[in-house]
Amino acid sequence: xxxxxxxxxxxxxxxxxxxxxxxxxxxxxxxxxxxxxxxxxxxxxxxxxxxxxxxxxxxxxxxxxxxxxxxxxxxxxxxxxxxxxxxxxxxxxxxxxxxxxxxxxxxxxxxxxxxxxxxxxxxxxxxxxxxxxxxxxxxxxxxxxxxxxxxxxxxxxxxxxxxxxxxxxxxxxxxxxxxxxxxxxxxxxxxxxxxxxxxxxxxxxxxxxxxxxxxxxxxxxxxxxxxxxxxxxxxxxxxxxxxxxxxxxxxxxxxxxxxxxxxxxxxxxxxxxxxxxxxxxxxxxxxxxxxxxxxxxxxxxxxxx
Amino acid sequence: xxxxxxxxxxxxxxxxxxxxxxxxxxxxxxxxxxxxxxxxxxxxxxxxxxxxxxxxxxxxxxxxxxxxxxxxxxxxxxxxxxxxxxxxxxxxxxxxxxxxxxxxxxxxxxxxxxxxxxxxxxxxxxxxxxxxxxxxxxxxxxxxxxxxxxxxxxxxxxxxxxxxxxxxxxxxxxxxxxxxxxxxxxxxxxxxxxxxxxxxxxxxxxxxxxxxxxxxxxxxxxxxxxxxxxxxxxxxxxxxxxxxxxxxx
Numbered sequence: 387x388x389x390x391x392x393x394x395x396x397x398x399x400x401x402x403x404x405x406x407x408x409x410x411x412x413x414x415x416x417x418x419x420x421x422x423x424x425x426x427x428x429x430x431x432x433x434x435x436x437x438x439x440x441x442x443x444x445x446x447x448x449x450x451x452x453x454x455x456x457x458x459x460x461x462x463x464x465x466x467x468x469x470x471x472x473x474x475x476x477x478x479x480x481x482x483x484x485x486x487x488x489x490x491x492x493x494x495x496x497x498x499x500x501x502x503x504x505x506x507x508x509x510x511x512x513x514x515x516x517x518x519x520x521x522x523x524x525x526x527x528x529x530x531x532x533x534x535x536x537x538x539x540x541x542x543x544x545x546x547x548x549x550x551x552x553x554x555x556x557x558x559x560x561x562x563x564x565x566x567x568x569x570x571x572x573x574x575x576x577x578x579x580x581x582x583x584x585x586x587x588x589x590x591x592x593x594x595x596x597x598x599x600x601x602x603x604x605x606x607x608x609x610x611x612x613x614x615x616x617x618x619x620x621x622x623x624x625x626x627x628x629x630x631x632x633x634x635x636x637x638x639x640x641x642x643x644x645x646x647x648x649x650x651x652x653x654x655x656x657x658x659x660x661x662x663x664x665x666x667x668x669x670x671x672x673x674x675x676x677x678x679x680x681x682x683x684x685x686x687x688x689x690x691x
Numbered sequence: 692x693x694x695x696x697x698x699x700x701x702x703x704x705x706x707x708x709x710x711x712x713x714x715x716x717x718x719x720x721x722x723x724x725x726x727x728x729x730x731x732x733x734x735x736x737x738x739x740x741x742x743x744x745x746x747x748x749x750x751x752x753x754x755x756x757x758x759x760x761x762x763x764x765x766x767x768x769x770x771x772x773x774x775x776x777x778x779x780x781x782x783x784x785x786x787x788x789x790x791x792x793x794x795x796x797x798x799x800x801x802x803x804x805x806x807x808x809x810x811x812x813x814x815x816x817x818x819x820x821x822x823x824x825x826x827x828x829x830x831x832x833x834x835x836x837x838x839x840x841x842x843x844x845x846x847x848x849x850x851x852x853x854x855x856x857x858x859x860x861x862x863x864x865x866x867x868x869x870x871x872x873x874x875x876x877x878x879x880x881x882x883x884x885x886x887x888x889x890x891x892x893x894x895x896x897x898x899x900x901x902x903x904x905x906x907x908x909x910x911x912x913x914x915x916x917x918x919x920x921x922x923x924x925x926x927x928x929x930x931x932x933x934x935x936x937x938x939x940x
Contacts, residue, residue, distance in 0.1 A: 400938075434779070434938075434939065434940075437779075437782070438782060438783065438785065439778070439779050439783065439938070439939040440938040440939060440940065441936075441938060458785055459785055459787075462783055462784065462785035463784075467783045469779045469783075470776075471776065472776075472780055473775050473776025473778070473779060474775070474777065474780065475702050475771075475775060476775055477702075477703075477705040477706045477707075478701075478704060478705065482701070482704065486698050486701055486702065487780065489694055489697070489701075490694070490695070490698055490781060490786050491784045515705070528780075541783075
């Protein structure tokens with residue numbers, strides 16, 4: 387079994403609306419797979435299909451090398467999940483909520499419940515009524531519910547929503563530890579690109595229901611492009627000069643800011659030509675595209691979130 | 692299965708619906724006390740027994756107050772998983788959708804039976820107060836206990852006719868549609884309670900069944916039972932089918 391999660395042309399259609407379109411995920415064992423995409427890209431629906439909350443209209447899902455519909459009870463006992471804001475019973479305490487989930491799973495152990503609460507830092511608030519929890523505490527309880535049975539696979543949809551920076555750091559450290567020490571596989575989506583960048587081994591990008599990129603972080607590092615940013619007195623004239631003298635050069639222009647990609651060796655000559663044509667160059671910055679810029683470009687601008 | 696039922700009951704811990712539903716069903720004993728006092732002062736020559744009070748109370752409990760309350764608790768049990776967003780936490784555990792519903796229906800039946808017991812006990816207690824002050828003929832525990840099986844049978848029959856409201860709560864993911872529905876059926880029950888045709892209206896048919904009135908109305912008991920069972924089966928099938936096939940968006 388190479389992949390813990392493997393989908394084959396996974397599709398979900400609501401009437402005429404194609405929400406997930408023939409997606410093929412490949413999530414290797416023991417890795418953190420970060421799923422990125424804008425709102426409505428289909429990330430949550432894809433995760434819900436993996437958890438049998440939503441029924442696919444096409445394709446298949448293999449979990450731990452087996453079709454998810456075969457022996458689902460045994461397969462899903464090895465999975466922990468959070469989908470969006472975790473739901474719990476408002477009239478019960480955090481501890482009581484976890485006990486109910488453990489009983490439903492048929493694996494009730496008071497120690498497991500208490501350990502999970504301690505990991506997420508809720509041991510002092512375990513007797514507090516859930517409806518009195520803050521958003522961050524609710525999210526922590528969701529994480530506790532997802533990990534208390536020591537799953538081999540975690541499917542986490544926006545798990546750091548509502549967490550403060552320290553909480554985010556704690557969860558990130560915990561997830562990293564889980565994969566390193568226990569070999570747990572994590573399939574995580576987030577709007578916070580920098581968080582995914584810090585923990586993911588593989589990144590998948592969904593856009594308009596399609597998986598448009600699935601790439602190893604190391605490979606991604608190699609693809610990151612460097613560019614030089616010029617701030618000039620006349621952007622249009624600068625473009626004309628580039629078109630006339632540097633035809634094969636990739637560039638973008640926004641107002642009077644020109645970005646020239648992958649032509650570092652030509653920066654000096656360009657600067658000279660700009661000056662000879664009467665342009666005033668106020669700034670030249672060598673830069674490297676970050677993950678956010680890379681994916682913004684990939685999905686056509688506008689940012690991931 | 693026992694675990695699922697236990698979990699359903701645990702989910703009710705500290706729930707405000709418990710005291711609200713108990714207070715609600717205690718309205719029937721209070722109404723019976725008021726009726727007894729009114730009779731005592733308006734028509735002092737009229738003698739009535741504990742059995743008479745129990746007999747009148749069945750009308751209130753099965754057709755009016757308790758039915759509305761049972762629809763409300765059904766709506767609460769079946770819609771709360773949507774309103775509290777808990778299905779997406781429970782289903783991936785995994786918990787079979789069918790078993791989840793069976794657990795809920797079992798918890799609902801237990802709750803209804805408990806509330807019918809509370810109503811029965813409440814009547815016995817308020818009649819005890821009346822008995823202390825004014826003396827109620829044939830007031831005894833043995834007389835009261837004869838009505839307990841009828842109350843429990845009434846609870847089971849009410850449970851059977853309530854299944855369509857579970858579907859309505861699940862489908863609409865809230866209280867409003869089932870509660871409006873309960874108002875409609877209660878109006879229907881009020882209109883048909885004194886008519887023979889009530890034997891064909893499931894919610895009055897169960898009242899006639901408990902009162903043993905169907906044969907005396909000239910209709911066949913089995914026909915009323917079939918109507919109640921058909922309604923019940925439709926409610927159960929729709930509830931199970933809906934959740935089994937629903938995408939939890």
